Amino acid sequence: MLGEPHSVVVAGIRGDLADPAAAQVHIFNPWDTRVAFDNDPLAFNVANNGYETWVPFDQFAADFAEIAGAGQANWRVLHLPAQTALAQSLAGGRRRPPPRGTRAVAAEADGADTGRWPDPPAPVVGARQRNARGRSAGGGGQRTVSARSASASLARVPRAGGRRRPPARGTRAFEAEADGADTVRWPDPPAPVVRALQRMPRALNAAVVEIASAVVGATMERVMSDEGDVTWELDQLRGYKHPNDVAPSPLPPASDATPIRLTDWPKGEIGFGVTDEISAGFEINWQYNGKSVGNVLISNIATNDAVGWGLSVKAKIMDDNIVYPRDNPSFAALRIRFEYHFRGPPLVSDKIAIRDVRLFGDGTYSDEGRWEQT
Known part of the structure; x- marks a missing residue:
């Protein structure tokens, strides 16, 4: 809002919007009325650095109502579409640290986190694929499929050309970050999903190297690629894991499993008011024959890069020497661990998430996620 005696920027609102007493407004006030000055006509003593904070809506209305009052000219509310506001709030390069001389430095030094990191979803145990009529694709011993949609995908949020600038030094905006103002939302992980078929890695610039196989009789490769500030290393397996590493005789015919799409968690939403998302989505394609499991291909299917943040993901295929189920050993299993490492701006703690499939x-699978560092 522009007016006299000075401008006030309203950057966001949260809480119960139907109840003024339960809502908060995010303001940037270039004039800190809480600081006392002397009467020097040439210079402010002490310097006025302004401030940034969340205040109750009722308090905001009481403190700043005079902007629209009689005799207060040229006030107006500025509203920009979300993407336009994001584009105009970003510089053309990397995020600059706060200028020295403001209280913004103290906020980053305190390790203020600007994101919300949701809890992982409930573990998925023995999810079974279903055909169009809802029948289980496997034989006996059916297990319940989770309600999570297998077609969930990451929405790619367009980004402006550049990285978010931190609050300028000399203001109290930086102090707000240090005070724990959380501007990143990290949704809870989804409930379990079901499986899929092979397809080529998404990135055209992928590097592929052969690695030592974790499974007897199979070969493995690792696909490495990136997009923006999101990088990934994905293990691939050719061949089968058999019960007790002994191939069944005769070998049953193989079936393609429905792809397992990991696109819903982990991820984070970054920013004040206008948010951007940092995330990466993957798809697991594999085959099974009722006894053995293998031919695993892991592909990147979605990425979203957020200003000021980076993400690296490693998917590791590991052997499992247990023959399942334990009370009636019949079929083999493989383990895949996804490690997500979110890296934030300087002085903001990294986030690490684990997802085990x-x-x-x-033909069934399990899926469990958790935060290791938040």
Whole structure:
């Protein structure tokens, strides 16, 4: 809002918008009325650095109502579409640190986190694929499929050309970050999903190297690529994991499993008011024959890069020497661990998430996620 005696920027609102007493307004006030000055006509003593904070809506209305009052000219409310506002708020390069001389430095020094990191979803145990009529694709011992949609995908949020600038030094905006103002939302992980078929890695600039195989009789490769500030290393497996590493005789015919799409968690929403998302989505394609499991291909299917943040993901295929189920050993399994490492701006703590997927020879799988560092 522009007016006299000075401008006030309203950057966001949160809480119950139907109840003024339960809502808060995010303001940038270039004039700190809480600081006392002497009467020097030439210079302010002490310097006025302004401030940035969340205040109750009722308090905001009481403190700044005079802007629209009689005799207060040229006030107006500026509203920009979300993407336009984001574009105009970003510089053309990397995020600059706050200028020295403001209280913004103290905020970053305190390790203020500007994101919300949701809890991982409930573990998925023995999810089974279903055909169009809702029947289980496997034989006996059916397990319930979770309600999570297998077609969930990451929405790619367009980004402006550049990285978010931190609050300028000399203001109290930086102090707000240090005070724990959380501007990043990290949604809870989804409930479990079901499986899929092979397809080529998404990135055209992927590097592929052969690695030592974790499974007897199979070969493995690692696909490495990136897009923006999102990088990934994905293990691939050719061949099968058999019960006790002994191929069944005769070998049952193989079936393609429905792709397992990991696109819903982990991720974060970054920013004040206008948010950007940092995330990466992957798809697991594999085969099974009722006894053995293998031919695992992991592909990147979506990325979203957020200003000021980076993400690296590693997917590791590991052997599982247990023959399942334990009370009636019948089929083999493979383990896949996804490690997500979110890296924020200087002085903001990294976030680490783990997602463990287990593929079973009977065509079922399990999926469990958790935060290791938040």
